[in-house]
Amino acid sequence: MNTIPLPQEMIVQLENIVGQSFLFLDIETRTHYGHDETEDYSFPPSVVVKPANTQEISEIMKLANTHKIPVVPIGARTGLSGGALSIHGGIGLSTERLNSIVIGEKNLQGIVGPAAITQEFQEAALAKGLFYPPDPSSRGSCTIGGNVAENAGGARAVKYGVTKDYVLNLEVVLPTGEIIETGANTLKNSTGYNLTQLMVGSEGTLGVITKIVMKLLPKNSHNVLMLVPFFKSEQACEAVAAIFRAGIVPSALEFMERDAIDWGVRFLGSVQLDIKDDIQAHLLIEVDGNYPDVLFAEAEKIMGVVEQFAIDEVLFADTEDQKNALWKLRRVVGEAVKSNSIYKEEDTVVPRYELPVLLKGVKAIGNKYGFKSVCYGHAGDGNLHVNIIKGDMTDAMWQNEVPKGIREIFELTVSLKGTLSGEHGIGYVQKNYMDIAFSNHHLQLMKGIKTLFDPNNILNPGKILPDKL
Amino acid sequence: MNTIPLPQEMIVQLENIVGQSFLFLDIETRTHYGHDETEDYSFPPSVVVKPANTQEISEIMKLANTHKIPVVPIGARTGLSGGALSIHGGIGLSTERLNSIVIGEKNLQGIVGPAAITQEFQEAALAKGLFYPPDPSSRGSCTIGGNVAENAGGARAVKYGVTKDYVLNLEVVLPTGEIIETGANTLKNSTGYNLTQLMVGSEGTLGVITKIVMKLLPKNSHNVLMLVPFFKSEQACEAVAAIFRAGIVPSALEFMERDAIDWGVRFLGSVQLDIKDDIQAHLLIEVDGNYPDVLFAEAEKIMGVVEQFAIDEVLFADTEDQKNALWKLRRVVGEAVKSNSIYKEEDTVVPRYELPVLLKGVKAIGNKYGFKSVCYGHAGDGNLHVNIIKGDMTDAMWQNEVPKGIREIFELTVSLKGTLSGEHGIGYVQKNYMDIAFSNHHLQLMKGIKTLFDPNNILNPGKILPDKL
Known part of the structure; x- marks a missing residue:
């Protein structure tokens, strides 16, 4: 990766714009703003600035554009595709003061x-x-x-x-x-x-x-939340489309493989769940609205659907505390899986009905290339987060074989009329898979848009578009 | 308007693509495809083609791009901004065979x-x-x-x-x-x-x-429809925001000025409404869902809101026939107003709460420039269709004064954080008002996008972007 050096005069000019106390050159600050939640990457910017307002940001952009220096907008660095990484160095522009x-x-x-x-x-x-x-x-x-x-x-x-x-x-x-x-x-x-x-x-x-x-x-005043344990993962996926076809639109419909929920429970420590050994997956299902009677009727309809599959006893969250605990568990799954091993996360998305095909395909591809995956995500949207676990895989396998498997996973999603990312973005880590989803002409149009807005390619360069284009 | 002549060889090439029976050069066909529902404009294409599929359309575009001949995609010609008019002649491309x-x-x-x-x-x-x-x-x-x-x-x-x-x-x-x-x-x-x-x-x-x-x-199984007569137009507008603030999201919330509903009733002939002389406007309000009890509860809440204003007796549509009659009336208003006089329709949109300010402003601007307007539209979205009526205005006034008034109306919408068009598009008739909503730099970006996709400016040229740019 080429890091473009920052001219000393520019530091002074930046300081004039944001003020001395909002410009940082020390390695601690730069390192802090040089990573997000994407694997273990670290790409510190050459300088961090924290402008106060739109006007200061405009002046920074004009200056950077004149000097042709990269600028990377940085938010809370919770991204999962490396979008906020300063891969070419340059100016790390934290927007943190614009928080009204x-x-x-x-x-x-x-x-x-x-x-x-x-x-x-x-x-x-x-x-x-x-x-x-x-x-x-x-x-x-x-x-x-x-x-x-x-x-x-x-x-x-x-x-x-x-x-x-x-x-x-x-x-x-x-x-x-x-x-x-x-x-x-x-x-x-x-x-x-x-x-x-x-x-x-x-x-x-x-x-x-x-x-x-x-x-x-x-706002809605009420909701009903239930956790449904399935003996077969694929049946959990099949139930997702069946719920919609019964005329219900849940306000959440989340899928968690057994490992995901187990690792989440272990990571949290505060939630107790009594799960039978042969349960393979769970659906967490919520309906919301203003009329409790309607929600109970919808929950009953959902029960009618899921009972057509092999399920264990359904857990209804009765209190706000129980609801919060289940949501906390669901929210922490990503972090829990990641705390367990080096990983790569793919944000696959397909039409809802194809979810069982995708899940089965991901597992088969994992077997072929020798990797384990933990899958969970927003099944109601057909959005499956595939966490590929390094575990005790060799570095050579991790570097050389896993990307081939990822390519096959994406080829599968695209063949199912899905695509590479449902909600995490392409950023730095998926950009070289973009040819799977788009023709060269299509990618050239995207590049043309980038050039139209950013003729000097200074704003967050090296993201989204593949290296070879 | 410059009409670009079509080379004879191209006619033959087009015929080779779509077949003889799907290419039309006669004046009747060209005239038919040369107008939409926008005022009384007529811009016939030089030739009309009706390709069978995507592949034929691709071949037509390649041919037109080589010869730099305009192509205008033509649908059902119900547009209200002149988007499908062949203002530079060329190829009128009717997509009518792609109707699966x-x-x-x-x-x-x-x-x-x-x-x-x-x-x-x-x-x-x-x-x-x-x-x-x-x-x-x-x-x-x-x-x-x-x-x-x-x-x-x-x-x-x-x-x-x-x-x-x-x-x-x-x-x-x-x-x-x-x-x-x-x-x-x-x-x-x-x-x-x-x-x-x-x-x-x-x-x-x-x-x-x-x-x-x-x-x-x-699908939803039930709905409730009510027609609320207001003694003051501006109060009808005020009620719109009040309904949302009471926590209700109706499935429709339509505003009709007195003239709009009167002209609609007259045009249809089949609907009887007993409206007091001093009623200025109506709201047509629908709620939908699967649970009749919930809908009745919501209708009651809405009644609670509208009764805070000066209203006459609310009409609830009890049967499917009554509902259809009211919707037919609402749908026909545009046509009814247009059958009455030469007109210009503006598709103004503002944040919902600003609707009373917009309505008052439109009337004041009309008084200043000497035109009458009939207003109706999707008040729940802040989308007000302003029909400016020529009536017995002189041609000179219509040509010279009315556009100044329209400009003022758009300036008002933009000052209220609204814009020129909510749902009709800019097309041919509003393009020279675009400078009100956008800076020159912004318009240049739009032009850059157009040039990126269409380097020879052959696809529906002369639309959206202002003439001077």
Whole structure:
């Protein structure tokens, strides 16, 4: 990886923009901002800056564009595809000071800075009787800006959609320093090309997001949560499509393989579950709404569906504490699996009905290449997180054989009309698999868009697009 | 307007692609395909072709790109912004033979050709227990391809979103003839730049849509429909935001000024309504779901809200026939207003709460410039259709003064954080107002995208972007 050196004069100019106390050259700070939650990568920026506002970010971009120095926008560094890694060094631009949250009750909108923590935004909305549904597992630490950049999903996407479905308008600083609003603060918009949705999911490569206008919903007052143990993993997957075909849209429908739930229980230490030895997987199913009677009726319908498969006794979470414990367990699974071994996580997504085929295929490919995988994820969306575990595999196997297996997994997802990433983004680690999903002409169009917005390729370079293009 | 002449050799080449019986040079056919529902414009293409499939469309595009001849994709010509008008002549490409509808029950998806009629797609989905919510007033004649191109909305957008929220994947023929799929058939996707949403709402300027993969929902079994007469128009607008703030999300929330409903009743002839003389406006409100008790409870809550304003007796539609009659009335209002006079329709949209300010402003601007307007639309979305009536205004006033008034109306919408078009698109008639909503730099980015996809500017040229750029 080539790291572009930063001219000394530029440090002074940056300091003039952000002030001395918001520019950092020390190795501790740079290392801190040089990693995220993606495997064990470390790519420290040459300098870290923490601008106060949109105007300062605009000045930084103009300066960087003049000197052709890379800038990487950095949020909470909870990303799983390496999107915030400063792989070419340069300026690490932390947006952390832009963390305001304003709830517009009159229009059911939230106006937030990119560094607003997702959970804090959700709670601010709830306090006004409003609901921001997107709910990534990392919501306690991830930020709305990062959620927008990666088009994050989470457990409630199955009923409520992903981040992109809530973004109405964005204020963005372009790589050349211009500030634009991508759209309008309206629920509908057919006015020119949709730059809002082009920016969502562009992983900080087309602009620095400085303000987000989000749609909010009236909050729901009730929910019912149940945990269903399946004796066969594939039947758990089959049950997912069956629930929808019965006319139910759950507010969450999560799949966990046995290892995932066991490792989660062990990692947490605080949850007790009595699981039979021959249970292979669980579905965690939630329905929500304002009328308890309706929810009980829906839960009964769901029971009618899952009882057609080989299941053990269903656990209904009766209290808020029980619900919180089950959700905590689900949220911690990723961290638990990762604490166990070196790993690579793939964010496969297929049409919902193909989930059993995908799961079976992943296991067969693992057998072929000699790796174990732990799978869990948002089954209602067909979104399966495949965690490939290094365990006691040799380094040579890990480096040379596993990528071949990953390629086969992605080829399988694409053959099922799915794709590489449902909600984590492509970033640094999946970019060289992009040829599986897209033709060269298609990738050239994406590259053309990148060049149009960022003619000097300074904003988060080396992400999304494959190296050879 | 410059019309580019078509070389004779090209006619032969086109005939070789589509076959003699699907190429038309006669003036009747060309005139027929030379207008839509936008004012009284007529821009016939030089030739009309009706290709059979994606491959033929690709060959047509390659040919046109080589000869640098304009191609205008033509759907059902129900558009209200002139998007399908062949303003530079050239090839009128009717997609009407690509009208297949496949309902994928297993994945709750529909796979349709661009020429599938919206209502037929809805009915095909319903027959399988599924629901396609977007519901433009012209659904009986408009096509899904046109809906995608314009990002059409309709009455149910307020609860269920617009066309863009259902499009999962598109097959598209690019202006250079390449065929791509923009995304994957999945509910979530964070894999590269979102070309699906760039294509949606691009009004046939970036590619010819040849196949659409749509998300479907389980159908709802029940709904409640009520018509609320208000003594003051602005109070009707105020009630809209109040309903949402009471925690209700209606499945439709339509606003009609007195003239709109009167003209609709007269135009239809079949609906009897007993409306007091001093009623200024109506709200048509629907809630839907699977549990009648819940819907009655929600209807009661809505009554509690609207009764805080000066209203007359609320009409509940008790039977399917009554519901259909009210919806027919609402759907026909546009046509009724247009049958009455030469008109210009503006598709203004603002944040919901600003609707009373917009309505008041539109009337004040009308008074200033001497025009009458009839307003109606999807008030739940803040989307107000402003029909400016020529009546007995002089041609000079109509040509010179009215556009100044329209500019002021758009300036008002933008100042309220709204924009020019909620669901009709910019097309031919609004393009020279785009500078109100966007900076020059922003428009240059849009132009850059157009040039990237269509380097010879042959696909639907002269639309969306202002003449001077």
